[in-house]
Structure formats: structure tokens, C-alpha cells
Amino acid sequence: MTGGAPAPAPPVRVGLVGAGPWARATHARMLAAGPETELTAVWARRPGAAAEVAAPYGAAVAGSFAELLDGCEAVDFAVPPAVQAELAVRAAAAGRALLLEKPLGPDPGAARAVADAVARHGVVSQLVLTKRYHPATRDFLRRAAAADVTGARSCYLHGAFLGGEFATGWRLAHGALLDLGPHLLDLLDAAVGPVAAVRGTGDPRRWIELTCEHENGAVSQASLSGSVRLPAARTRVELFGPAGELVYDTAGLDHEECWPVLRREFAAAVRAGRPGALDARRGLRLQELLHRALAG
Template identity: 50%
Template structure:
């Protein structure tokens, strides 16, 4: 099949490490153009992957069939409406916006436009994670504990970006943790939070089936590498999994690319879509409000 022409919004570290090489690798996609608020960064990244840097977001829309977003959440929320109105398929980042209001507006315009969309909850594209979830779902879960602790926003950290330093772990790590808890143990009916996401934040979730899950989150703790993992306790014993880490499962990009392309060709949104992301962000907002944030 002819590769799908993809435009990339953003040229920062994560776009360089993950999004651009993923879409340039093909064969399902062709990275054709890049636009970023920093034109020099866009030029450099485009040259690296045989794409072209364009001068405006609207030129990017004219250069592609689908858009991949690798920008801060508030920037994503600003530009998605025009992309959805232009009928472009969308590969979105989490969180959808910096506030629940931004996330709701973004989800509304994407749903109203009816465009194919998918969200980069990277753990969910790992075969190891999918096997773990299937294992847990075949049993009766009682409770779960997860940890997601690192020093990514400490000075000199690769992910010490302004929005992460301001908002902390809840909006960055929280979607991954709640998504796994919800997928493994079932729908969340109550969520409580405590602490400061800029240093250390604790989550407690109650699930529809009565199971309880808990997790500490931190982007600002000096540890060696990352302290991550999930332990689910079931009626048949314990099931464990490590999160894939900052750079993800090395096989996940090919899965993301293939499933995004398949969704575009079928005309149907991926299961991990804007509504899933909005559900998670609604729970994160409740956790923040319960902690007085």
C-alpha cells in the first residue's frame, strides 16, 4: 500500500527520540513534514529524516493526511481543533491538555469532526503489557500496588520541561498508572489523592468490583534510573509487571505505527483514543481536587 503521509507537530527531545523515527521508519507511514515553534529545531529534525520543515502549522496541514503531536499539552489543545476541522487523522499525546477544561474542549472537537484518532499511552502498545493485562483479566483481582518514581524533572533531566516542572507527576505519569489499573482491575468509581505532584503524590483508587489500587508517583526523586512496577493480587495469586521505562518497549513504535495506519485505513478510531484519554484525565482531575490542588 502507498504509505500514509504524516506531519509532525513539534521538534523537541521526545519528538526527536520517539515520534519522528517512529513515523519515518515505515513502511506504513512516510514522515513528510515537520512544523515546530522553533524553526531551527524543525529544520534539523526534518533533515535527519528526509522530511521538509514548513513555516506554519497550516502549511503542515496541506502537506499530510495525518498529524502526530509531540508538543506540550496546552499547545496540543490549541492546534488540534484546526487539524480536526481539516479532517486529519490524529495521533495525540497524553494528557490532552493542561486542564480538564482544555481536555474536554479537545475531545469535543475531535468527536464532532469524527476523525480517526489514537493516543500515545505507550505502555499499552507493548506485547508484554498486553500479556500482563490478559493474565490479570482472567482472574479475580483483589488489589494492586504500583510505583512510578524517577528524577526526570530534576535539573539536567531530559524531561525537565516547563510544563512538567509546573504540573509534576500527576499529569505526566498519572495517565499511565490509572490506565493500567483501570484496564487490569476494572472501571474506577472513586479516586483520592494526597501530596504535591511536583515532589511526591499518592493515588488511591476504588474499582467497580471492590478492588483497591494504590500508587506513589514522582518525577523529582533522586533515584538510580526508575523505580517502577505493578503488583496485582488476585484470587489465584500475584501477577507482576514492570513499566516499560522512559523510552518504552523498543518494539512499541512499530505497533503504534501499524495500528495508527490500520485505524486510518479502516476509518475507525483506535480503542485507545481521545475518549479514553479524557476518562483518565477526569480521574486525574478528581485526584487533584481531593488533594486540594
């Protein structure tokens, strides 16, 4: 019997659902880069588009969603929220781990159905909250945990809804609240403290302003828009308190640093059978906060 380090775990075989710009630019490339994951197949309702996504990586094109499930251990979703919510429930019932986009679904009911299916079938789930996997974000949240925060201001702004391949139907219909809101509310909830109440003012398709009351008494505000012309997307969180100011700004972040971390942590969760904090339950909480903002 010989010693030495244990053999590395085999790559997690992942099937990708979707063939749009986000699937093509990020999801497929991330999964195929490995070594923790292997892109086994792509399925989309447009077979030709699925073939274009799969071809650079030698992945198969599944003829149906059922065929995709048969050939993988985990499913990665890069589709509109309503499609994700429907298919994720089926994938969970088949015992497949889920890599989920935000928002979890188009509304709280659909999001709850996904979270309930994940819990009922005991599968691993993880959210693609991209910025959360960047070292700078994690450093900010560590520092925020030690801060006494009185109030906070934040924004997530860009012009992608004004035109281009990311001005997709669901984004134009629902606006920045469903698309950008999960990112910013997640950061505020994590950095300032759990959000107890949230109110929204404005039009999510143009500009919406959120006011959050946190369980610790702090108050924060969030500005969201995908319809303003800027040189680059702007995400910024400013925390204020008796000890001074703590600022998180993504202007200098290389988002390419996020994907290897996301891939590695998802694969580790699948192999261990234990999800991290950014799972479907987190997605449901964010969805409920978004709904409260609209209702308020």
C-alpha cells in the first residue's frame, strides 16, 4: 500500500440549459474550463443555437431536456426566470444538483417551488451571484461584519437595456429590480444586516429607488437602473457609521476572477453533498424582498 495525496475527485458532469448570450459568453466557457467541472451537453429550445454553444467545447447537443438530465450530474441554467423555475423543479426531482441564475423565478411563488423542490429532494443548489465570488467582495463583507453601520447608500447602474444582446424580453419587461436587484439586495443584506422591510419608488424599467430597514436599526438605500447611458456598469456600496466610511466599488474589479471560484465551490458542494450559503433558500429570500419592494 502506497501513501501520498488522495486522487482528485472526477469532474462534475454538468449539462447547460440555454443558448443565449449569457450562456455563450460565461456559463459554457466556465464549465468547460474545468478541471472541477465538465460541460457534457447543451440543451435549448433552438437546437441550432445549442449546437453553436456546444461546438467549441466538444459538448453534445441534447435532443430534449430529459436527455440532458440522463447525461449529467448537475444542471446549469442560463435561461429566463420563468423557464428556469419550471425546469429546475424537474431537475431537482431527477436528483440533479442545480446551478441557478438570479432571480430564482419570475415571482415568489415560482421561486418557492424551486426552493421547496431542492429541499424535498435533497439536492445541492447554488446561485450565480457573480460578484459574491470575487476576493474583493469577500474582503469587503469581512470588514463590514466588524463595522458598526448606521446607514448605507448603494447603486447598480448600466445601460444594457437600451439596446444590444442583453436587452432581452424578460429584462425589458421586468426591468432592473428583478435583474440587478438580487445582486444589490444580497450585498446590503449581507453587509449591513438582515433586511426587515423594503420599499420601492419609481419604475423598474427606467429607475427604481429602494429604501431598506435592517433588523439592527440601520437604513440603506439602493438605486437601480439598466436604462442609463454610462461608460461602464457601476456597482457601489457605501457604509457609514461612527467609525467612518467603508466603500465597495466594482470599477476596478476583474470579473474573470469570479468564475474559477464559482466553479470550484459548486463542484466541491456537489461532491460533498452540502450547499453553501448562496443556495436556493438564499434565492428565495432575495425574491421575497424584491416582491416586498414592489408591493410597498
